Amino acid sequence: MLDRELCRQARLSRDARFDGQFFTAVKTTGIYCRPICPATPPLESNVVYFDSAVAAAQAGFRPCLRCRPDSAPDSPAWRGTQTTLERALRLIDEGALQEGSLASLCERLGIGERYLRRLFQQRFGVAPKTYALYRQCLFAKQLLHQTTLPITDIAYASGFRSLRRFNDAFKSHIGLTPRDVRREPAERSSALTLRLAYRPPYAWESLRDFFISRQIKGLEWVGDQHYGRCVAWGEARGHFTAEHRPDRHDFLVMLELNDLRMLSPVVRRIRRLLDLDADTAVIEAHLSHALPDLSLIEGLRLPGVWSLFEAGVRAILGQQVTIVAARRLVTTLVTTLGEPVGEAGGQVRYHFPTSSRIADSDLAFLKMPEARRETLHRFATFHRQQTENFDEPSTWTALKGVGQWTADYAAMRGASHPDIWLAGDLGVKRALPSLNGHDPAGAAPWRSYLTLQLWSR
Known part of the structure; x- marks a missing residue:
C-alpha cells in the first residue's frame, strides 16, 4: 500500500528518487503524471496515487504529455515478489505475447491460464494481454516523443502487426491518437535516440571502471561518460552507445537495429544491463541495517552482461x-x-x-x-x-x-539476479573482514549488491 503522506511530500518536492515508484493522477484533468512532473502541483484533494502506470490507466486516466510517464524507470515494488509473476512480467516485456499465445506463455511458466489471470487481476486488475498491450502503447508513446521514426515503423517496433490495430489500441489505452502525440512540441533527434531514466544516486564511475576492466575489444566500447556494445536479439542485429547524463538522471542511448520488431525487448535489455531500475536508496538502507560496520558506495549498480x-x-x-x-x-x-x-x-x-x-x-x-x-x-x-x-x-x-x-x-x-552471494569468490573472501563478523545472510534479498560492494573494497 502506498503511503499517501510520503507520496505527497515526494511529488511536491519533485524528488527524482521516487520517479517510477508511484504515479500521481489528477481527478479534475483525467491525467496521470510522474512525481517529477514540472506542471503546477494540483491540490491534494484532487490527487489519486497509483503504484503503476497500468493501474492508473485501468482507472481511466491518460498519461501526461509533459512528464511522459512512459519514460519513467520501472519500480521493483510494483513488479511483485512472487517468482512466477516476476518471470511472467519479464517474458511479456520481452515479447512473449507478441510472438506467441497466452497458452504458450503459461506452458513456459509451468502454470495454468486461470492461475496466471488471477495473478494479474490481483496485482494490476487487468488480464495479462491487457497489461502487455498497454506496455506496448507506452513504448510506442516514448518513440513518438523521442524519435522521428514514421508512425508505421513505430507500430511495428512496438509489436503491432498492422497500423490499424496500432491506431485503435493506442487511442483506446492512451486516450489520444498517435498523430495527436506527435504534434505535441518535443525535442526530437535522430531516428533511434532514446532517453532512459534512472533514480539517483547512480555510481557511474564505479560501473564504468568495472566495464573497462573487463572490456572485450570489438564487442564493447567504454569511455569517460559512455558504454556501448554490439547486440543481438533473435535474428535482429545492431549496436548501441549509452551516454551518461548525470544532470538529467538518464542515459542518452543511440541505437541501430536492423529489425525494429525487436526494438522493445532490446531497449529493456539495455535498461537491465545498466541496472537503471534499481532503487539503490532502498537497497543500501537495507544493507546498512544488516551490516552496520560496512561503508557503502552510494548508487552502486549491477554491471550486466547482454545474455x-x-x-x-x-x-x-x-x-x-x-x-x-x-x-x-x-x-x-x-x-x-x-x-x-x-x-x-x-x-x-x-x-x-x-x-x-x-x-x-x-x-x-x-x-x-x-x-x-x-x-x-x-x-x-x-x-x-x-x-x-x-x-x-x-x-x-x-x-x-x-x-x-x-x-x-x-x-x-x-x-541481474539481486540476491546472489558469491561465498567462494576470492575477492569476496578477502573483503569479508570488513563485515566485522556480521552474517551476510542478513543482506538478503540484496546480496548481489553486497557482493559488488565487497568487490569494490
Whole structure:
C-alpha cells in the first residue's frame, strides 16, 4: 500500500528518487503524471496515487504529455515478489505475447491460464494481454516523443502487426491518437535516440571502471561518460552507445537495429544491463541495517552482461584465472568465432559468438586446459539444445565442469539476479573482514549488491 503522506511530500518536492515508484493522477484533468512532473502541483484533494502506470490507466486516466510517464524507470515494488509473476512480467516485456499465445506463455511458466489471470487481476486488475498491450502503447508513446521514426515503423517496433490495430489500441489505452502525440512540441533527434531514466544516486564511475576492466575489444566500447556494445536479439542485429547524463538522471542511448520488431525487448535489455531500475536508496538502507560496520558506495549498480549465455561463457573462461587472463580468452573467442559487422574507429566490431558456432568448434585456439575447453563445449551444446529451459542457471551445475560459482556469477550478471552471494569468490573472501563478523545472510534479498560492494573494497 502506498503511503499517501510520503507520496505527497515526494511529488511536491519533485524528488527524482521516487520517479517510477508511484504515479500521481489528477481527478479534475483525467491525467496521470510522474512525481517529477514540472506542471503546477494540483491540490491534494484532487490527487489519486497509483503504484503503476497500468493501474492508473485501468482507472481511466491518460498519461501526461509533459512528464511522459512512459519514460519513467520501472519500480521493483510494483513488479511483485512472487517468482512466477516476476518471470511472467519479464517474458511479456520481452515479447512473449507478441510472438506467441497466452497458452504458450503459461506452458513456459509451468502454470495454468486461470492461475496466471488471477495473478494479474490481483496485482494490476487487468488480464495479462491487457497489461502487455498497454506496455506496448507506452513504448510506442516514448518513440513518438523521442524519435522521428514514421508512425508505421513505430507500430511495428512496438509489436503491432498492422497500423490499424496500432491506431485503435493506442487511442483506446492512451486516450489520444498517435498523430495527436506527435504534434505535441518535443525535442526530437535522430531516428533511434532514446532517453532512459534512472533514480539517483547512480555510481557511474564505479560501473564504468568495472566495464573497462573487463572490456572485450570489438564487442564493447567504454569511455569517460559512455558504454556501448554490439547486440543481438533473435535474428535482429545492431549496436548501441549509452551516454551518461548525470544532470538529467538518464542515459542518452543511440541505437541501430536492423529489425525494429525487436526494438522493445532490446531497449529493456539495455535498461537491465545498466541496472537503471534499481532503487539503490532502498537497497543500501537495507544493507546498512544488516551490516552496520560496512561503508557503502552510494548508487552502486549491477554491471550486466547482454545474455545469460554470454555471462555463462565469460564465467567458464574466467574460472581460476585473473580478470586480465579471462578478458584475453573472451576476446580471442569473440574475434575468432564472432560475426564481424564492419569497422568503427579503426576497430573491427563483432557480435558475440552463437552457441552453435562454439559447439561446432574444437576451440583449439583457446590457450587453456583441455578440461575447460570441454566444459565450454558442453555448455554451448546445452544452450543450443535446451534454449527455453536455459534461463535457470541453477540447473547448469549438472554439467561437468560448471560449479556453483559459475552458475551464480552468470545469474548475477546475465540475469541481474539481486540476491546472489558469491561465498567462494576470492575477492569476496578477502573483503569479508570488513563485515566485522556480521552474517551476510542478513543482506538478503540484496546480496548481489553486497557482493559488488565487497568487490569494490
